[in-house]
Amino acid sequence: MAPPSALEVFPETDTSTFTVPDRLTIQGIAKRRAASGKLIAGAAAPADIASFKGLNHHIHKSKAKRWEPRMTEEAKSRGGSSLKNAAKFLKTPGLISLGGGLPSADYFPVEEMGFVVPRMPLQGTNKVSTGDSEVDGRPANSTTQITAGKHDMAAGTSAFDIATAFQYGQGHGSAQLLRWLVEHTELIHDPPYADWSCTMTVGNTSAFEMLMRMFAQRGEWILTEEYTFPAMVESAAPMGIKVAAVKMDEGGLLAESLDEVLSNWDETVRGGPKPFVLYTVPTGQNPTGSTQTLERRRAIYAIAQKHDILILEDEPYYFLQMQPYIAGEVTDSQPQSHQDFLTSLVPSYLSLDTEGRVVRLDSFSKVIAPGVRVGWITAPEHICERYHVHSDLSTQSPSGVSQLMLFKLLEETWGHEGYLDWLLHIRREYTARRNVLLLACEEFLPKEVVTWTPPMAGMFMWLKVDWKAHPRFHDGVTLLEVEDELFHRNMAAGTLLMKGSWFVGEKGKGSGAEEMFFRATYAAASFEGIREAVKRFGVAVRELFGLKQEDFGKER
Structure with a gap:
């Protein structure tokens, strides 16, 4: 995503050329702001989005395809708000408005609003988060x-x-x-x-x-x-x-x-x-x-x-988005700039x-x-x-x-x-959470029944359960029956994972009729909570599929 190493020059007319501008950078934003002057926008102000983009930065690009023929009659027939369209007149010098239905700000019962946020870049956070409430020694x-x-x-x-x-x-x-x-x-x-x-x-x-x-x-x-x-x-x-x-x-x-x-x-x-x-x-x-x-x-x-x-x-x-996960290893090869x-x-x-x-x-x-x-x-x-x-x-x-x-x-x-x-x-932070979940899956889940692909982004992992390994598979038990039984066994063990059938897009179609999944998230629970939840799910799977329970010893 680096800017081009050399500028391209295209013909504009028979006698002139124009230069394709460099890709926008953070420094370029500051220069654009300085050139455009102070933004003044009052209540219900319209926005000049073209100026926010830079007036000459995109002139070398082609125009978009037109989608109006594909729009619904509802979309095409909307005329907008006549009252809001009148907001453009509020910039008229010396105007006294008796037209708009805007309440007086004098009667907004809030004089000041304040909140506290982390200062960037974060200091004192080299330790991996535990997912708990302490500040990890972050300075005041x-x-x-x-x-x-x-x-x-x-x-x-x-x-x-x-x-x-x-x-x-x-x-x-x-x-x-x-x-x-x-x-x-x-x-x-x-x-x-x-x-x-x-x-x-x-x-x-x-x-x-x-x-x-x-x-x-x-x-x-x-x-x-x-x-x-x-x-x-x-x-x-x-x-x-x-x-x-x-x-x-x-x-x-x-x-x-x-x-x-x-x-x-x-x-x-x-x-x-x-x-x-x-x-x-x-x-x-x-x-x-x-x-x-x-x-x-x-x-x-x-x-x-x-x-x-x-x-x-x-x-x-x-x-x-995250770095690739290597089984059994927790890497910290994060981008540094x-x-x-x-x-x-x-x-x-x-x-x-x-x-x-x-x-x-x-x-x-x-x-x-x-x-x-x-x-x-x-x-x-x-x-x-x-x-x-x-x-x-x-x-x-x-x-x-x-x-x-x-x-x-x-x-x-x-x-x-x-x-x-x-x-x-x-x-x-989310990479560390993902890694905790994956390590727990490797430790606690029976891999002969449960398999997964390490996620490369987001906050979810998709656990595939071989429901055909169920003891009553040949007696006619259905996928949805096995899924429901495992869901409730897991709930009884004190853990919630979401049924894969809830996410099927076209009901009754595709592999949802053949394969069984559960969705797990590593977004919010503490590290120990993630580990314990996966351990409980493993116990529920072993119980349902008649597998030997493992002795994992005391919790870490």
């Missing part, structure tokens, strides 16, 4: 107190304050935070077409639901992995949208299976037209923990081009998208906190415009309280560099 000066006042903008002490953030906002979110998100997206992914844009969401689940209303009608199908995020299926079902499964292996969705499903689509048998939307979680996939390689992503993108598919790239776990970290990441679909056929869903849920309910999509401008018009008349915008907190943290305290430090930190 490793935190920063952040304070936001009601009228900081008027006082000239901040570009965002309580009086503005707590007001009604535009569907695309506040200009102050949106600028940071646009810069982050360009810094990490550098979308290779010109007219990409970003708009905020209230999280990826909401974003998916709204995108389905934009691109799928009742009775139509979408494509996804054969095991997938249940909330996606459960969101689509009430809208009458059906899910077609694409086979997977340990590396995630299979390009050849995607091609096969699309090439052999029979509208009469399926009862609906050939789908043109693919929903995928490419990195640390929920539930399987699989991560698609760059080669796999390129192959899938090529299939999407062949069949004119729109890819919904759901990536809450993208920055939780921002550039090493960025280079280590598998390139996103967005970074491969030359045609504007990817809608990337990003979220702070797994890297900051789920409760902030702030995310964003990156897509062609015309898709983002339709999305935030929808937001104006539904979710309105993400919580202003959350946006203010994130702005104070990401913009004014950490900056882009500090955020990368934080991502490096949680990558190390």
Whole structure:
């Protein structure tokens, strides 16, 4: 992901040339900010996203494919909020507004808001986390107190304050935070077409639901992995949208299976037209923990081009990519610099998208906190415009309280560099947690019945259980009966793992009818809790399958 070593020069006219700019860097963001001047954005302010990207940085790139013909009538007919459209007049000098329905900030019962965050880069955290509550000997000066006042903008002490953030906002979110998100997206992914844009969401689940209303009608199908995020299926079902499964292996969705499903689509048998939307979680996939390689992503993108598919790239776990796990060893070969970290990441679909056929869903849920309910999509401008018009008349915008907190943290305290430090930190923490789970599986699980592939990202591991080894398999016991019995035996032992059948995308289809899985997570329990939970699961498996119980001695 390093910038090009030499500048390319392309013809602009018969008599002139232009130079392709270097890829955006953290230093380049600072220069762009200095050149653009101070950002002034009051209540419900519109956002000039093109200026956030840099006016001349993308002129050499081609424009995105147009998706309006594929949009639903609902999406195409939305006219937006007439009241919010009037917000552009609030910048008129000397204007006294009696038009807007904005309550007076004088009556917001919050004068100041404060919180404490880690200071980047983290100091005194060389020890591997235990997952418990102690601070690991971190020095007292490793935190920063952040304070936001009601009228900081008027006082000239901040570009965002309580009086503005707590007001009604535009569907695309506040200009102050949106600028940071646009810069982050360009810094990490550098979308290779010109007219990409970003708009905020209230999280990826909401974003998916709204995108389905934009691109799928009742009775139509979408494509996804054969095991997938249940909330996606459960969101689509009430809208009458059906899910077609694409086979997977340990590396995630299979390009050849995607091609096969699309090439052999029979509208009469399926009862609906050939789908043109693919929903995928490419990195640390929920539930399987699989991560698609760059080669796999390129192959899938090529299939999407062949069949004119729109890819919904759901990536809450993208920055939780890890070093390979070596059985029996705990390595600490983590990236030591921002550039090493960025280079280590598998390139996103967005970074491969030359045609504007990817809608990337990003979220702070797994890297900051789920409760902030702030995310964003990156897509062609015309898709983002339709999305935030929808937001104006539904979710309105993400919580202003959350946006203010994130702005104070990401913009004014950490900056882009500090955020990368934080991502490096949680990558190390989740890697340590993954390794504890894998070591426990090697120690406590009967490998003749339970097998797994070490995850390369995210917070989940997919445990395959050979249900055909069950003593009553030849007497006609079913997969779902064995799964349910093991689930309840494990619960009785004091451990919860999720049934694999809950994650089947196309019910009754694919390998879900032949293979049995359980999903484990290493996200939250203490290290000792992870070990004990795996030990209890091993006991439950041995009991159910009539295997000899092992004597593991006293707990460590």
